[in-house]
Amino acid sequence: MLQTISAVLYAIFGLRNNPLPDIPYISCFPTLGLLSEKWSDDFYSTSMRALFNAAAEEGISWTLIGDVPLIYLRDPTLIRQVFVKNAESISRCGVQTRGPFGTGKRIIRSALITADGDVARHWHADMTRGFHNRLAMEGFHPKLISIAAGHVQRLRDVGLGGNLQSHLQDYAMDAVWCLGLGLENASECTRDWEEPFANYVQMAASISHPLHHTVINFLCGREFEEPDYFENDLHERIEKCVLQLLEANLDLLNPEAVKPREQMNFLQIISHETGGSAAQPITPDVLAHARQIFSHGFPAPTLLLLWALKELSLYPEVKQKLRAELQESEWYHQKELLLLSRLPYLDAVVNELLRLHPPIPTTARAIDRPLSMQTQSGANLVVPVEARVAVSIAMLHQDPHIWGQDASRFLPDRWDGLLPNTTESQCKYLPFLTGHRRCPCTGFVLQQVKVFLAVLLTEVDLEVTNASTVEKKLGPVSEPTEPMAFRVTPIKNN
């Protein structure tokens, strides 16, 4: 039945004016936006797999979502052609917010992830200064260790639990708001964020939502780019959460507080630089950055740590080797960031985790200007303006053409002699994407994950007791199929 609908839609929209005659076509996506969310999710993963397989020869394949061509990029050279060389011809939201991040923009409004042009450049530089700068990261290191130690102690006190993710999320929340706002216990103030956040992820990533949105706005006589009732409602709930947190901590935001700059938190600096005052520290830029931290600040690090602890439970020899490296390291005695960055096995484990479990497993872009490309066999093609391009980062990272036949195995030793920067510039390894819209918080994320693993492994042993049965859902983020249960035991000499 679905194949028939697909074939009919292809006959109407695809064959009539086939924009890409030389690359393999997969007839499975057109029905996606028409189906309910549950069906769309299942069909989505099957379709992504089909597109990936169809791109084995040319490095590229395509399908239709309704009448919109979706171009799938598998070959790293082609990914580089689009995301690096033609970065100015693509965008996340596209015209009239019809691009892949359009729903997110109508809900979250101004934030770096949905911004373009000079505003995006400016905010990207702000975030890089705050979350990727060596001096800022060095100053933050002792605070981060203290936050990690507190959460490890809580795990030790609890001993056993059925949902490891919620403990890790508390650590991720405290870490990001400590750097962002100077607040060390944000997880205690943000318990009521879970529902609006989950609604945001679900709606922003939904393949069915754009069709619902079109119908609702059509019936209400509104233009497509205007937020609909549900998007407005969610926006207001999110804005309330973010404002509540900021307003409860106006003293931490005060840009007139007499402090050396290196002791100011990220949002305080932004307030200082964008005209904030003691009476009104919340400037539009402060709010935009706070929205950005709300929407990106904690889920990806939480998931990365969750998959880390699952893999270390499945591979005790890796855990043992890592623990030994940490216990014998200079960092064990002298807690400086520089010393933590000199641990090659810790680096290898984290690189391998980001390869096998990229927390953000897919990306997509709208094409704003016609884009010329050359496929693996030398065929020239022009991707038309109305198209979208998509890459599955998760599948790229497990492509046997790139990573060999053992691509799906957790094997930190494969990083011996391999540099993440080099593989990233070749577009073979993209946990943080690449180019000028790469994640600006990489320095913070790597430190956050390494510090937690280092403190945990040198204090306790944590085993994910259902590690062998938990799988990964292929969705907007790499969620597990079931909650991870855990048991914590203190290690000897503690």
Ligand code: HEM
């Ligand atoms: C394991 C943790 C993380 C991973 C793997 C990750 C990965 C990514 C990826 C792949 C993108 C590009 C998305 C796309 O264009 O499709 C991105 C963008 C972004 N990330 Fe992260 N991220 C992580 C944590 C964070 C954190 C903690 C923050 C904020 C505190 C953050 C802030 C951002 C922002 C602001 C962007 C948009 C950059 C721009 O538009 O120029 N990320 N991230």
